[in-house]
Amino acid sequence: MEAYLLNLGVLVSIYAILAVTLNFIMGYAGIFSLAHAVFFGVGAYVGAQMAMHVSASLFVTIPAAMVVAALLSLALALPALRVRGEYFVAASLGLQMLAITVFSEWKGATGGIGGLVGIPAVRMFGEDIYRPAAFFPLAAAVAVLVLIVTRLLVHSSFGRSLTAIRDSESAAESFGKNIALIKTISVVVSAALAAVAGVLYANYLSFINVESFTLNTSVLVMAMVIIGGTGTALGPVVGAALLLILPGLLSYLWFLPQTEIGAIQQIIYGLGMAVLMIFRPGGLVGRSAGARKRRKRDALKAAAGQSEARKMEGAK
């Protein structure tokens, strides 16, 4: 039992890192990416290859994974600078689908659908760390570290620039902010930190393949952020925990027919997503109803200001 909870704890920690890093660009920079799983995957593959061929030390695997993911994230930063809204979502979707093909076809690096088998465990203090009891503290510590780093960034002047851009690009520009640079940095930071989750994942499961990094994963992480509360500090963590614990609980319902449990889990997961969005669109850790109304009013005002600004731009 303990092992089960610890195992769940590891997965929650890993997905929390993903949700927190996605929230960083979604909640604060207004970049809604459907390609977050790509960087999770890149981190996992790079981490696994380094562990198998160079060293299984986290001090080797994590920096390598972060650098590669950061470089590749420029492919996402490019459309982020050119387009917004649904166009950017579509661009990130295109990137995600391309990445799936690359992950499945570049067999030398990724092992194809067959994946990479036998990834060595993390070695620390002369011990192999893979049992849930040993791995959980490690994963949780890394998750907390990532959370702290993103918090610090959000509350720095960089973070304030980000939110300024999210709320009104033209206003931020008029304050002399370098929008292209700030947006690019935020995407790079988010991708590099997401890669850390990939490294942990590869070490823990000792097996990775493309199926862990598909569009479904990207949507799952996005759902964690939105269900938890976009732009809140702890929302993504709550979202991650909730979406990972619920399906596990279901499989203990003895009265469900075993052959249908998979489908029923999926149905409840899907329904849960829809129902939460209908009744708590601001997320679980969102503001109270009154605050939400206030915020909505502010948002409306901001939007009105923005469209004014847009009209002026158009008139130029």
Added chain:
Amino acid sequence: MLWLQLTLTGLQTGALYALTAVGFSLIFGATRVFHFAHGAAFVLAAYVFYWADTAGLGMIPGIVLAALAAMAFGVAMDRLVYAPIQRHEGSFFTVFVASFGIGIVVENVVGMVFGRSFVTIDSTLSQSRELMEGVYVAPLAWIAIACAAVFFAALQLFLRRTHTGMALRALADSPELIRVFGLDPRRLSSIAFALGSALVVPGAVMTALGSGLNPALGHHVMLISLAATIVGGIGSIGGALVAGFVLGLAENLALIAFPSQWSEAVTFAILFLVIILRPAGLFGRATAH
């Protein structure tokens, strides 16, 4: 001869993509709802048609039932899911997540009812005849292309010649204007969903007769529709039609130059490039910003 064969197959594939994409584009253009569950409407229509066929109801009643199911699903989504979300602060992405969730529900419910494996309707329509040396075309290909042309023409007539149609076209740009003219945006939105969802039926029926069905089909249909809508240019229904054909052709013609496993990636490479190089799409009227 291979290229001619692949062009014809590409046109057949493209015709199926095109109508489904036009449906998505119509909904998205008019209501700005990212209706990810459009693929679910496709699966629903296809399985209703399949059910009608196994129940011996015949082709035409099957098509009618499929259309009713798709339209009912679309309208229900609009009324029960999207409208409440939009009444709150409901951003674009809240809608997306809800829609994706429903897509998962439909896929699994269909799987539980009809089984999760492959089903197909045996029909001579899907069996190819030799057109000339080495070139085979199934009757279904001609039907698909004809369907695309007829439905698209009918839709254009509706959008340009009727009051409701014109109001639909104006809906996305200025809901206020619609209200000023005494029309109900909610009702128009439901009409957009009903029409857009009905447009999945030809593709769904022909997939049931041709390549066959499984409950997970909706995902692919949805991604293609989305790609075609963006490549064609948001708000341009004609653009979605052309883009649907382009993607179908590209997927098949890619087989000449690339190993077969890359053909699906071609679609998304086109999507990504179009967004970066020509964000407004091939036929877009508005810019992306």
Added chain:
Amino acid sequence: MRARVWAATAAVCMLAGGAFGKDVEIGAVFPMSGTNAIYGDVFKSGADLAAEHINADHMLKEPLKILYEDSQALPQPAVVAMTKLVEVKQVPYVLSAFTGVSKAISTLAQRSQTVAVNGGGVGPDLAKLGDYFWNVIPLANLEVRAMVPYLAKHGMKKVALVYVDDPLGQSILDELNANLPKVDGKLVAELSVPTSTQNFSGIAAKVRASGADAVYIASYGAQQIQIAKQLRDNGVKAQLASYSGFSTPDALKLPQAEGLLYTTQAVNYKAGDKVTQRFLADYQKAHDGKKPSAYIVNYYNAVLLFGILAQKLEEAGKPITGANLLAERKATKSFDLVGGTVSFQDNGTLLAPIQVNKIVDGAGQPQETVDIN
């Protein structure tokens, strides 16, 4: 909020606690949802029948129970399911299926000293997954080695391959490349498709253009049926051929698959031994006289194998753990299973003869049996 979290945690504990019974439990990681769920149903019917027989005979002191977990035939969900089985339920023995799934869970099996037994996946790599990974099914390299000479003997030397791009498909490609030259044959086209592809009209055009005498299909479940149907629909007239993955009920029923050749392990139902006769009789009684497929035999055998080993351990007063099961298997020369007396190779894989079948009127008809060493 916090109170709710604790309530949920408590619920997890109670439910899990309740699940620990006195039964002897083994696990199974089968596809129960997704496009390959049809296999899960087939595998399960074999495993359940064996458990029924073991319990009816009171082979073990406590009743045997199989805990099924859904893998969706995909590696990632399978690893999650396997973690639950070995860490929470702590079962000593897990039934596995599918090449990708089996490879993915093998590290967990080895680490936790849990025996994993595969009766469905046929990728040749499965023979190399360590001491704790056993196969009760002959692997695909043997199947291709039986099919290629059969095709050549009937004048089909130009072969096109349509394969799913995964470890199984890859291994079939390698085996065809290795074996066709031996019979003067040639692989004239190799067309790989991603696991999610549904439309094969373009692929059919390329197959026709290759001028192949035979088309070898290497995929699974829904996809392989779609490939067969669409090849025929799009004017491919060449002989179709496939491996044991094609022996599912809905694939055999497909009108377009009529005449298709496929290999399976040969099960000698005419063997007069009691185990085979009882299996056949009870299976047919429960399924309207239908003949069981090789998969059903394999998973019946996998569970029966556990029954035999666990019974011996109980008699010797040893606990039923993965390590003890492994030691006991190595100490036993041969086992009486369905299809006769069999023995394991050193790498934990069962040897069995292969037969070539042809689909006639929607059912497999054995054509010839090949002994392969």
